Amino acid sequence: MITVQQGSAQHKLHKMLMWLGLGVVLIILPFILPEFQVGRMNRALYMAIAILGLNLVLGYGGLFALGHSVFIGLGAFVTTWLVEDKLWDYWMTVPFAMGFCFLVGLVIGVPALRIKGLYLALITVGLATVFPSLGKIENFGIHKITGGANGRDITENLVPPPFIANNLPFDVTEPARYRYFIVLAFTIAAFWLVSNLVKSRAGRAVVAIRDNETGAAVSGVDITRFKVLNFGISAALGGLAGAMWAMDKGFVAEQDYGFLLAIELLVGLVIGGVATIPGAMVGALVVVFVKEFTKNVSIPLGFYTLSGDGPLSQAIFGLILIVVTFFAPGGLVWLFRLVKSKFYRVVPVAPELTEEVVPLGQADLMPSMS
Amino acid sequence: MSLLLQRIFDGLFNGAIYASLALALVTIYRSTGLVNFAQGELATFCGYIALVLATPVSPRLAGGGIANWLPGHPWPAPVAVLGAVVVGMALGALIERFVFRGVADRGRRGRSAELAAVNLTIGLLILISGVTTQVWGTSGRTFPSLFPAEADDYLPVGGARLRFTTLGVWATLLVVLVLLNLLMQRTKLGLAFRAVTSDRESAALAGVQVGPTLMAGWAVAAGLGALAASLVATVVILEPFTMLKLLIYALAAATLGGLDSPKGAILGGLVVAQAQTLVPGYLGLPSELAVVAAVAVLIIVLFVRPAGVFGTKKVERV
Secondary structure, eight states, X not given: OEEEETTSHHHHHHHHHHHHHHHHHXXXXXXXXXXXXXXXXXXXXXXXXXXXXHHIIIIISOOOOOOTHHHHHHHHHHHHHHHHTSOOXXXXXXXXXXXXXXXXXXXXXXXXXXXXXXXXXXHHHHHHHHHHHXXXXXXXXXXXXXXXXXXXXXXXXXXXXXXXXXXXXXXXXXXHHHHHHHHHHHHHHHHHHHHHHHHSHHHHHHHHHHHOHHHHHHTXXXXXXXXXXXXXXXXXXXXXXXXXXXXXXXXXXXXXXXXHHHHHHHHHHHHHOTTOHHHHHHHHHHHHHHHXXXXXXXXXXXXXXXXXXXXXXXXXXXXXXXXXXXXXXXXXXXXHHHHHHHHEEEEOOOOOOSSOXXXXXXXXXXXXXX | OHHHHHHHHHHXXXXXXXXXXXXXXXXXHHHHSOOOTTHHHHHHHXXXXXXXXXXXXXXHHHTTTGGXXXXXXXXXXXXXXXXXXXXXXXXXXXXXXXXXXXXXXXXXXXXXXXXXXHHHHHHHHHHHXXXXXXXXXXXXXXXXXXXXXXXXXXXXXXXXXXXXXXXXXXXXXXHHHHHHHHHXXXXXXXXXXXXXXXXHHXXXXXXXXXXXXXXXXXXXXXXXXXXXXXXXXXXXXXOTTHHHHHHHHHHHHHHHHOTTOHHHHXXXXXXXXXXXXXXXXXXXXXXXXXXXXXXXXXXXXXXXXXXXXXXOOOOOOO
């Protein structure tokens, strides 16, 4: 059992060591993993961004918006369209994908003000299911952008510019490894921004609305503004994830952005930990790697062999979601914090008193009555 | 004119399907205060059970041939459907007892309990559809028809064909609706359902046995789902994801009518189905847009009337 004072030199050292360790692992990882595993890491990273966005609305905002797969899809299509048809650079498309999704998020956020609880869950699940059909529509040139049912390849490949490829002591020229660092940079930026956002005035307003809407309104929180903005920001994160997806995979197909992706996001959020920042990353890693893991499982059962490729991996996801909801309602991050609190304790600094405290018994509680 | 009539008749049949599934959703909402996303998958599973009971055993279909031990197997289609309804009711009751009760007991902390319940139903959805696909595969199967369904089994009305299956499905549905209304309005169990949904703790204090009531609610809803799946399966092909597509329409139907109103569910089913067949047919839109039309209708209605057309408006205490 280690006990440290919050904000003491020792506590700061521990924190620094933790961040340093995490940083070293994240940088070394792509060099020790084989290329195809790096590709999965990339997927986990951008899934983490999307789950973070979902977390803003569902975890911090308390709204049952389950259809964030829609924003990933929109972001991916916007990036594809700009890169393929308008011949933009990938870099330039990111703000546009995010901005577009932000606007769409605002538009969806307005009805979400009025439609509450389970009804909102119904509508958003509906949207997530409908989205792939929208991508297939042949009017208005939509299927030319999305590639229709066959999906669409992006011919523009993201490769390191020569001054990076030639001047580094190690090899980052393999596309997945190079892209890993780009996705990582965006992921870190997203996590940094969101963790600051939820601690900010706006973030606290959103949490206050979640916990007691009437109370928040009475305290002067502009409910409409914060709810809708929160929705927009969360959608923009989904768009960022979509842009990363298009850049990393170089292929978009509308059936990838359907109901099952929405479920993956939800499963990731719940497994990682609702309303926690690291939960989004943990959940994304679990979702991506458990799925890959179950693909290779095969259990002979006598009369037939259970192979994890296909329906079974889906069933396992369902089982995980149920078991985690049942036994670890706070997710893995909550479990980790529970275990950590047995070994490592941070004593918070008591706030400084500005005036003398009168013990309760002596205080004149109801002056008007006396 | 006959084309319009034919489209309306087609819509009538789809409407019956959506209405029956919506009815199951409404039942579970009224008896437990929960929207069950797994309703469709549970129903599909029961549909397969009915199929196993109604067909002579082939090892691939029955996964080992357990059904062969049943007396008089294969059963005639209506009996098999009844069997599936019973299995569905048992499954529903078991799911309530072993999956939902633990979370409901623990989660009295408001919001988290609701999220947990949504997570559990979504977990069940993918679990059950995964199991169904694993056992019966992805290829569709034909189902023995409950009603006369030969090519010439129809009633000619104004040049259009009103098929006997449509009539049969609607007759079944109306009987179910009447029974359900009797159950909800005239029996002690119905009263208990409403009491438990409106306030679990007060109901318990007033002597309602909350656990068994919830179990009964799940059983009735799952049984209805099984019936719905069997009705659907007589016409479309039974596939693992049949119901996921239908669930969206059913959700739209249930929400349109108001989540706590059985007659709203029926009406919602009709409206959604007519919108689905008529709108793309006459506006020349691609058929993919049909499902979009359903969701659009849903959003518009909820925006104007957040509790649906027939739903009871929720009064919140501050």
